[in-house]
Structures are given as C-alpha cells and as structure tokens.
Amino acid sequence: MSQLKPAFKFQDNHPPVSDFEQEVLAGLRATPKTLPPKFFYDEVGSGLFDAICRTPEYYPTRTESAIIRDNVQAIARCLGRGCLLVEPGSGNSAKVRDLLAALEPHSYMPMDISKAFLQKEARKLADEFPWLDVYAVCSDFTVSMDIPIHPEGVHRVAFFPGSSIGNFEPADAAAFMVNIRDMVGDDGGLLIGVDMKKDAGILNAAYNDASGVTAAFNLNLLTRINSELGADFDLDAFAHHAFYNEHLGRIEMHLKSLKAQTVHVAGQPVSFAEGETIHTENSYKYSREEFAELAARAGFRLDACWQDADGLFSLFYFAAE
Structure with a gap:
C-alpha cells in the first residue's frame, strides 16, 4: 500500500445531458414502441432497483457478490496487485469493496454519469479506504472511456460487474469492449460479470418477483413521464410484462397496454x-463459449472464470491480446 498521503480527485468530463422529452417521444412514435432503460433510474427507480436486488428471486447480485468474496485472493492474483482499477458505471461502488483490500490497487477510478451521486459515493469510499488513491471521473462511459491519469509502469484493469453487459445488444457489447480494450492497453485486463443461460423458469421468476417490485420499477417509468412531461398515463391501464425469449437468448421487459387508448405526452397524442407494448429493456444471457467469443472479437483472451456451484452466474477475467 502507498506510504504517501492518498489522493482524492474529481474530474468532470461534462457528459451530455439526455433530452428526456425528445427521446421519450421518439421512442413512443417508433414501431415497435420503445423507451431507453437509462430513464428507469430517477430517485424512485434507483431505490426500486436496489429493492429488486434483495428479492429472493433475483439471484444475480447476491450470487456475483458471493463469487467475489469466495475467490477474492485468486481474483487479486489474476488481476495483479498494484493495478489502476477503473470501474465504468460504478454507482455506489458496492462490489469493488470486496476486492480492494486483497487487490491493493495503485488507485481506483470510478466512472459515472451522475455527478452529485458520484462525488458523494467516491468520497465515502475514499474515507472507508484511507490508504487508497481515488480519482473519480464524471463521464458517459458508453461514449468515452478517456481517463485522466496514466501512471508509468502501472497496468490498467476495468471492472464491470452486475451483468450490465447484458443490457447491450451483442454488437454494441462487442463495441463497448473494444473501447475498454483501447483504454486498458496491451498489458491490461477486464474483470466482468455475466449472467449465464439457464432454465427459463429461473429467469422468468427473477424478472417477475412475487412481491411485485420489478413491476413497480417498470411502471415507475410511466410515473416519471407523467411527472416530468405532463403526460396522462393511467398506470392501471398498463401491466408489467417480462419473459425469456429463448430464441434471442434474452429477457425482455415490456409495458403492455390493457386496452385501446390514447395517452398525451408533452401535449402530443400517442395511441x-x-x-400493444412499450419495450423497456433487454437483458442478454450467455454461455461461457458465447461470451468468450464475443470478448475475443474485442481483442481479449479468456484467462480465468469463476462460477457459483449452480452455474447461474460467471465472473470472467480477460487479458488484452
């Protein structure tokens, strides 16, 4: 661990702000209708997602956390101590906490688009790990992976947990990993969480919890549109609809209209x-071979894979090649 006084730095790359009204109207005028899943995460939606992660049916969060805890020393040896650890879409940096003590990175770089939230969470983590250099970067990592420091002789590793890669279309997932490959360089690596293909019953239950939290999360998107765009969605006239599309290897989330109706959004009628449904999110599932092939197209070689005993979830380490 560094003997020098740890640093805490914050860099604002001024990521572009989404035009909520424009993107919502464009999605609702499309055929089929869609809404970007990034709009789930207002304050209420973020709280509901945290609640989803605690439901008994939703296995990915607790399974991945257990994989990290159970294999933390092996993971640290694979990544190499003293690395620059970059976490795109870091959120509250919950899972990285299980890695830091074992990994002893040169520095940790959380990246997130939410400036105030990132500042708060990064400062909190820096206080918890007083020996650690923390460089927080406010950025849209899907657009740019530019990082402000490149310490000489320190290899870079990206950490992308939570099966978030499944929310990308496969071609977009490969393009995203190309950006990561460019960021980490020739001696870098990628530690990434991936949800595995499995029995459809397990998958359907995970996105249709008995307590209705996922349904509330999905419907909250309409509540947000009502509040921010003056829309008149009747939430009782729409239902959460999530299912595993086995042919495409993905969970699809939709909001289904229960009757013929016209809704007004920002003064514009939408029939x-x-x-008819609004397609709100996909979550792709992969086999080990499928994901290794996807990563290979982005310039990565599979070095290690850790799984739970039931093979529900995998944590992959890829080395740049």
Whole structure:
C-alpha cells in the first residue's frame, strides 16, 4: 500500500445531458414502441432497483457478490496487485469493496454519469479506504472511456460487474469492449460479470418477483413521464410484462397496454392498441463459449472464470491480446 498521503480527485468530463422529452417521444412514435432503460433510474427507480436486488428471486447480485468474496485472493492474483482499477458505471461502488483490500490497487477510478451521486459515493469510499488513491471521473462511459491519469509502469484493469453487459445488444457489447480494450492497453485486463443461460423458469421468476417490485420499477417509468412531461398515463391501464425469449437468448421487459387508448405526452397524442407494448429493456444471457467469443472479437483472451456451484452466474477475467 502507498506510504504517501492518498489522493482524492474529481474530474468532470461534462457528459451530455439526455433530452428526456425528445427521446421519450421518439421512442413512443417508433414501431415497435420503445423507451431507453437509462430513464428507469430517477430517485424512485434507483431505490426500486436496489429493492429488486434483495428479492429472493433475483439471484444475480447476491450470487456475483458471493463469487467475489469466495475467490477474492485468486481474483487479486489474476488481476495483479498494484493495478489502476477503473470501474465504468460504478454507482455506489458496492462490489469493488470486496476486492480492494486483497487487490491493493495503485488507485481506483470510478466512472459515472451522475455527478452529485458520484462525488458523494467516491468520497465515502475514499474515507472507508484511507490508504487508497481515488480519482473519480464524471463521464458517459458508453461514449468515452478517456481517463485522466496514466501512471508509468502501472497496468490498467476495468471492472464491470452486475451483468450490465447484458443490457447491450451483442454488437454494441462487442463495441463497448473494444473501447475498454483501447483504454486498458496491451498489458491490461477486464474483470466482468455475466449472467449465464439457464432454465427459463429461473429467469422468468427473477424478472417477475412475487412481491411485485420489478413491476413497480417498470411502471415507475410511466410515473416519471407523467411527472416530468405532463403526460396522462393511467398506470392501471398498463401491466408489467417480462419473459425469456429463448430464441434471442434474452429477457425482455415490456409495458403492455390493457386496452385501446390514447395517452398525451408533452401535449402530443400517442395511441395504443389493446395488447400493444412499450419495450423497456433487454437483458442478454450467455454461455461461457458465447461470451468468450464475443470478448475475443474485442481483442481479449479468456484467462480465468469463476462460477457459483449452480452455474447461474460467471465472473470472467480477460487479458488484452
């Protein structure tokens, strides 16, 4: 661990702000209708997602955390102590905490688009690990992976947990990993969490919890549109609809119109047929071979893989090649 006084630095790359009204109207005018999943995460939505992660049916969060805890020394040896650890979309940096003591990185760089939230969470982590240099970067990591420091002789490793890669279309996932490969360089690596293909019953239950938290999370998107765009969605006229599309290897989340109706959004009419849906999110699932092939197209070689005993979830380490 560093003997020098640890640093805490914050860099604002001024990521572009989404035009909520424009993107919502464009999605609702499309065929089929869609809404970007990034808009789930207002304050209420973020709280509901945290609650989803605690439901008994939703296995990915607790399974990945257990994989990290159970294999932390092996993971640290694989990544190499003293690395620059970069976490795109760091959120509250919950899972990295299980890695830091074992890994003893040169420094930790959380990246997130939410400036105030990132500042708060990064400062909190720096206080918890007083020996650690923390360089927080406010950035849209899907657009730019530019990082402000490149310490000489220190290899870079990206950490992308939570099966977030599954929210990308496969071609976009490969393109995203190309950006990571460019960022970490020739001696870098990628530690990434991936949800595995499995029995459809387990997958369908995970996105249709009995307590209705995922349904509330999905419907909250309409509540947000009502509040921020003056829309008149009747939440009782829409239902959460999530299912595993086995042919495409993905969970699909939709909001289904329960009747023929017209909704007004920002003063614009939007018509729905009975049974018509708004497609709100995908979550792709992979086999080990499928994901290794995807990563290989981005310039990564599979070096290690850790799984739970039931093979529900995998944590992969890829080395740049």
